[in-house]
Amino acid sequence: MTDKTVPGIGVDLPFLESVKDAEKHFLSGRRNRGADLESAVRMFLEFLKGFEQLDIEGPCVTVFGSARFPDGHAHYETARALGKALAEAGYAVMTGGGPGIMEAANRGAREAGGLSIGCNIKLPMEQQPNPYLDRFVEFEHFFVRKVMLVKYSSAFVVMPGGFGTLDEAFEVVTLVQTGKLERFPIVAMGGAYWEDLREFTLNTLLPAGTINPGDVDFIHRAGTVAQALDLIRGDDG
Numbered sequence: 001m002t003d004k005t006v007p008g009i010g011v012d013l014p015f016l017e018s019v020k021d022a023e024k025h026f027l028s029g030r031r032n033r034g035a036d037l038e039s040a041v042r043m044f045l046e047f048l049k050g051f052e053q054l055d056i057e058g059p060c061v062t063v064f065g066s067a068r069f070p071d072g073h074a075h076y077e078t079a080r081a082l083g084k085a086l087a088e089a090g091y092a093v094m095t096g097g098g099p100g101i102m103e104a105a106n107r108g109a110r111e112a113g114g115l116s117i118g119c120n121i122k123l124p125m126e127q128q129p130n131p132y133l134d135r136f137v138e139f140e141h142f143f144v145r146k147v148m149l150v151k152y153s154s155a156f157v158v159m160p161g162g163f164g165t166l167d168e169a170f171e172v173v174t175l176v177q178t179g180k181l182e183r184f185p186i187v188a189m190g191g192a193y194w195e196d197l198r199e200f201t202l203n204t205l206l207p208a209g210t211i212n213p214g215d216v217d218f219i220h221r222a223g224t225v226a227q228a229l230d231l232i233r234g235d236d237g
Helices: 024-027 033-053 074-088 101-111 142-151 163-177 191-208 213-217 226-237
Strands: 060-064 092-095 116-121 136-137 155-158 187-190 219-222
Touching: 024 033, 033 136, 033 142, 033 187, 060 074, 060 101, 060 142, 060 163, 074 101, 074 226, 092 101, 101 116, 116 142, 136 142, 142 163, 155 163, 155 226, 163 187, 187 226, 191 213, 213 219, 219 226
Parallel strands: 060 092, 060 155, 092 116, 116 136, 155 187, 187 219
Antiparallel strands: none
16 A cells, blocks of 8 residues: 555545645645645545554553753653653553653653654654654644544643643643543643743633633642652542
């Protein structure tokens, strides 16, 4: 089967060849219906690729975090210890597959003999997959990748990160808030890194009535790897 063949059907479709910046083209504005249909088929096939390669047995935890913390940084070492602890507890560890926090969590899982999974994204700066992955899938569309990072996991750990990490974390929180996702544990690690965001939530969003009082409890804070593991085990049953 080639990249141009629809899985399970075997029909060769030349227009399904890889297109650079496919998501950018899709989001460029109004296009003709044929171009949008072609994009829809690409997205469907990307989902199929994820389903086929990420069909895993046993519980899985997704770890979100920045690609910018190097080996030796305190946050990197915490994520590495977390990955190790999760693997030793019987969890597969899934990340975005890149460097930094993602690499650290995958590395810890691999070192402990656990299953290490990465869902990478094609970016202009060519984010490379880290070398500690047992399974690796590369996606063109951010939203497809985010679905895969959520679909197979029964808990989520949010490590320090930037806009991408916040996007992933708030997506999970919104899915829980709206009842689209079971109330799986969402654990924030990083201590003071998240304090200003928590203050904004408590002192701005809550008084304004844009969230409910119970919404602030969707994210649990953990100061240590042991605390994070207890929260995951306790809610995961």
